[in-house]
Amino acid sequence: xxxxxxxxxxxxxxxxxxxxxxxxxxxxxxxxxxxxxxxxxxxxxxxxxxxxxxxxxxxxxxxxxxxxxxxxxxxxxxxxxxxxxxxxxxxxxxxxxxxxxxxxxxxxxxxxxxxxxxxxxxxxxxxxxxxxxxxxxxxxxxxxxxxxxxxxxxxxxxxxxxxxxxxxxxxxxxxxxxxxxxxxxxxxxxxxxxxxxxxxxxxxxxxxxxxxxxxxxxxxxxxxxxxxxxxxxxxxxxxxxxxxxxxxxxxxxxxxxxxxxxxxxxxxxxxxxxxxxxxxxxxxxxxxxxxxxxxxxxxxxxxxxxxxxxxxxxxxxxxxxxxxxxxxxxxxxxxxxxxxxxxxxxxxxxxxxxxxxxxxxxxxxxxxxxxxxxxxxxxxxxxxxxxxxxxxxxxxxxxxxxxxxxxxxxxxxxxxxxxxxxxxxxxxxxxxxxxxxxxxxxxxxxxxxxxxxxxxxxxxxxxxxxxxxxxxxxxxxxxxxxxxxxxxxxxxxxxxxxxxxxxxxxxxxxxxxxxxxxxxxxxxxxxxxxxxxxxxxxxxxxxxxxxxxxxxxxxxxxxxxxxxxxxxxxxxxxxxxxxxxxxxxxxxxxxxxxxxxxxxxxxxxxxxxxxxxxxxxxxxxxxxxxxxxxxxxxxxxxxxxxxxxxxxxxxxxxxxxxxxxxxxxxxxxxxxxxxxxxxxxxxxxxxxxxxxxxxxxxxx
Numbered sequence: 001x002x003x004x005x006x007x008x009x010x011x012x013x014x015x016x017x018x019x020x021x022x023x024x025x026x027x028x029x030x031x032x033x034x035x036x037x038x039x040x041x042x043x044x045x046x047x048x049x050x051x052x053x054x055x056x057x058x059x060x061x062x063x064x065x066x067x068x069x070x071x072x073x074x075x076x077x078x079x080x081x082x083x084x085x086x087x088x089x090x091x092x093x094x095x096x097x098x099x100x101x102x103x104x105x106x107x108x109x110x111x112x113x114x115x116x117x118x119x120x121x122x123x124x125x126x127x128x129x130x131x132x133x134x135x136x137x138x139x140x141x142x143x144x145x146x147x148x149x150x151x152x153x154x155x156x157x158x159x160x161x162x163x164x165x166x167x168x169x170x171x172x173x174x175x176x177x178x179x180x181x182x183x184x185x186x187x188x189x190x191x192x193x194x195x196x197x198x199x200x201x202x203x204x205x206x207x208x209x210x211x212x213x214x215x216x217x218x219x220x221x222x223x224x225x226x227x228x229x230x231x232x233x234x235x236x237x238x239x240x241x242x243x244x245x246x247x248x249x250x251x252x253x254x255x256x257x258x259x260x261x262x263x264x265x266x267x268x269x270x271x272x273x274x275x276x277x278x279x280x281x282x283x284x285x286x287x288x289x290x291x292x293x294x295x296x297x298x299x300x301x302x303x304x305x306x307x308x309x310x311x312x313x314x315x316x317x318x319x320x321x322x323x324x325x326x327x328x329x330x331x332x333x334x335x336x337x338x339x340x341x342x343x344x345x346x347x348x349x350x351x352x353x354x355x356x357x358x359x360x361x362x363x364x365x366x367x368x369x370x371x372x373x374x375x376x377x378x379x380x381x382x383x384x385x386x387x388x389x390x391x392x393x394x395x396x397x398x399x400x401x402x403x404x405x406x407x408x409x410x411x412x413x414x415x416x417x418x419x420x421x422x423x424x425x426x427x428x429x430x431x432x433x434x435x436x437x438x439x440x441x442x443x444x445x446x447x448x449x450x451x452x453x454x455x456x457x458x459x460x461x462x463x464x465x466x467x468x469x470x471x472x473x474x475x476x477x478x479x480x481x482x483x484x485x486x487x488x489x490x491x492x493x494x495x496x497x498x499x500x501x502x503x504x505x506x507x508x509x510x511x512x513x514x515x516x517x518x519x520x521x522x523x524x525x526x527x528x529x530x531x532x533x534x535x536x537x538x539x540x541x542x543x544x545x546x547x548x549x550x551x552x553x554x555x556x557x558x559x560x561x562x563x564x565x566x567x568x569x570x571x572x573x574x575x576x577x578x579x580x581x582x583x584x585x586x587x588x589x590x591x592x593x594x595x596x597x598x599x600x601x602x603x604x605x606x607x608x609x610x611x612x613x614x615x616x617x618x619x620x621x622x623x624x625x626x627x628x629x630x631x632x633x634x635x636x637x638x639x640x641x642x643x644x645x646x647x648x649x650x651x652x653x654x655x656x657x658x659x660x661x662x663x664x665x666x667x668x669x670x671x672x673x674x675x676x677x678x679x680x681x682x683x684x685x686x687x688x689x690x691x692x693x694x695x696x697x698x699x700x
Contacts, residue, residue: 023058040093061108061116094205101123123191128179151212155216248260280657318447337376414468437459452477469481532571
C-alpha cells in the first residue's frame with residue numbers, strides 16, 4: 001500500500017497497519033485527523049483488508065494535539081467547523097464493519113487518547129501512559145474525550161481523570177477498562193494484528209460512545225456531580241476549564257451522547273479563546289524554553305557519575321533524595337553522627353512514602369537507598385563530579401565549606417552552592433578554578449518544588465552551565481538561568497513582595513484582607529501565610545542585604561519586623577507569626593500580633609486608612625512583582641520575560657493561568673502599569689518608580 005507524509009500504511013496479510021508518522025511525538029492536527037479519516041475509509045472499502053491496526057512510529061502512540069497552533073489569532077470559525085468533522089470521523093471509526101485496534105506505546109495523551117478511544121479495541125504495552133490533561137492548559141478534551149472516557153472507565157474515575165488532567169500508567173488503564181489487554185513492548189504489534197484478525201470474523205464491534213454498563217443509576221449521578229463541583233470549589237486554583245469539562249460530562253450522561261458532544265464543541269471553543277488557556281499555553285512553552293540558551297549551542301555537558309551534598313538539613317537531605325531518585329550515587333556529609341543519621345532516616349522515609357503512594361516499587365526504593373553514602377569526612381568527596389553545598393545561609397560558613405572541598409576534590413569537580421541570596425562570585429574567591437563554580441538554588445521542599453535557579457557569574461564556564469542545565473532535566477527540575485547578584489531573580493521579587501504587603505498592613509489593612517485579595521487574584525496563598533510557612537526569620541536575616549544591594553527599592557525596616565523577630569514569631573515552626581497556629585498548623589488571627597501592628601502604627605505616626613480596597617491591594621502588590629521582574633530584565637539578571645514567568649509561577653505561585661508575571665503585564669498593558677506605578681510613586685515614594693525596561697516596553 002502507499003504512504004503519505006503523515007501516515008504509513010502497510011498490508012500485513014490482510015491486516016492494514018496504519019502508522020502515525022509525525023515525529024518526535026506524533027502530534028495531531030486537523031490535517032492529521034483528516035488524513036486518518038480518509039485512510040480508514042479507503043481501507044474499509046478495500047476488499048483485501050480484513051482489519052486495521054493504528055500504531056505510532058517511534059516511542060509514542062501520540063502525545064496529542066499540537067499546542068503551537070493555538071493562538072489568539074486563530075480563526076474561531078475554523079475551529080468550530082473542524083471540531084464536528086473530528087467527531088464525525090471518530091464516530092465513523094467506531095462504526096467500521098472491520099475491526100480497528102489501537103496499539104498503544106508510550107504517550108497516548110489528549111487527542112492521542114481520544115483517537116485510541118475511537119478505535120473499537122485497545123492494546124497497550126507496559127510503557128504506555130494515557131490521559132486527557134487538557135485542563136492543565138485551560139482547555140478540555142475536544143475530540144469526544146468527555147463522552148467516551150466516562151463510559152469506558154466509569155463516571156467517578158472519568159471525572160477525576162478529565163477534571164484533574166490526570167495521566168495514568170498502563171496497569172491502571174487496564175484495570176479501569178481503558179485498554180483491553182496489556183503486553184510487553186516487543187509483543188505489541190503482533191498482538192494487535194492477531195486481535196484484529198480474530199475480531200475480523202465478527203460482524204459488529206464495541207463502540208465506546210454506546211457503553212452504559214459503567215454509568216451509575218440516575219439517583220447517584222446527581223450526587224456524584226454535586227461532589228465533583230464541591231471539590232472543584234475547594235481547589236486553590238481558580239480555573240474555568242475543569243468546571244466546563246464537568247458540564248460536558250454531565251450533559252452526555254444525563255441527556256445522551258449527542259448532547260454531550262454539542263456541549264463539548266461549544267465549551268471547547270469558549271476555552272480555546274479564553275485568556276486562561278492563552279496564559280497556560282504561554283507558560284507551557286515558556287517552561288520548555290528555559291534551556292534554549294543561544295550562547296550554549298553546541299556546548300556538550302560533562303558526564304556526572306557521582307554527586308556530593310554537604311549538609312543534611314531540610315534542604316540538603318531533599319537535594320540528596322532527588323538525585324538518588326534520578327539514579328545518581330550520592331555522598332551526604334554532616335558535621336556529627338546524630339544529624340547524619342537523622343538525615344538518612346528522613347531520606348529513607350521519603351522513599352517509603354513513594355512506595356506507599358505506589359509511585360515507586362519497593363525494589364527500586366531500596367536501590368535508591370543503597371546509592372546513598374553517609375559520611376562525616378570531606379575526603380569521601382575525592383571522586384565526586386559535582387558537589388552541592390546546602391549549609392546555613394551565611395557567607396563565612398559557606399566559604400569555609402568551599403575551602404575544605406577544594407582541598408580534597410579532583411580538578412574537574414563542579415562546586416555548587418544552594419544559596420538563595422548570596423553572590424556566587426564571592427564564594428568562588430576561595431576556590432582554585434572559578435570556572436567550575438555555580439549556584440544551584442533549589443526551592444523548599446526541594447523534593448517537590450519543580451524550579452531550579454541556576455546562577456552563573458562572569459567566570460562560570462559554558463561547560464559548567466550546560467552540565468547543570470542537563471542535570472536539571474535528569475532530576476526533573478525546570479531550570480532558569482540567572483546572572484549572579486544578591487537575591488538573584490526570585491528572592492528579589494519575594495523581598496519586594498513582602499515589603500509591599502507590610503507597607504499596606506501598616507497603612508490600615510489586615511493580614512487576612514491582604515492574603516484574601518491575593519488568593520482571589522489566583523495565588524495559592526497570600527504573602528503572610530507564605531511568610532509564616534517559609535519562616536519569617538529567614539526573610540528577616542535577608543532584609544539588610546537586600547536593602548544594601550537595591551537601595552532604590554528599599555524601605556525603612558519596619559519596627560513590626562523587629563518586634564516579631566524578638567518575640568520569636570518565626571512562623572508555623574514556632575506556632576506563631578503573622579497568624580497563630582495550633583498543633584495541626586491550622587492558622588487563626590492572633591491578638592498578640594494585632595497588638596504589635598497597633599504599636600507599629602503608633603510609632604510611625606500612621607492613622608490607619610479604612611478605604612483600602614482589595615483592588616488597590618492586588619494592584620500595588622502584583623504591579624510590584626512586575627516592576628522587580630522588569631528590573632531583572634533591565635540589568636540582565638534574567639534572560640527573557642518567559643524565564644521570569646516560569647520562575648514566578650514555579651517558585652512563588654504566581655497564577656499559572658495568567659501565564660506568569662510578565663505575560664500578565666503584557667495582557668494588562670505595560671503603559672497602564674507604568675501609569676499606575678507613577679501614580680503610586682508620586683503618592684508613596686521612589687520604591688514605585690517604574691523600571692526602565694517597563695518604560696521602554698510601554699513606549700513600544
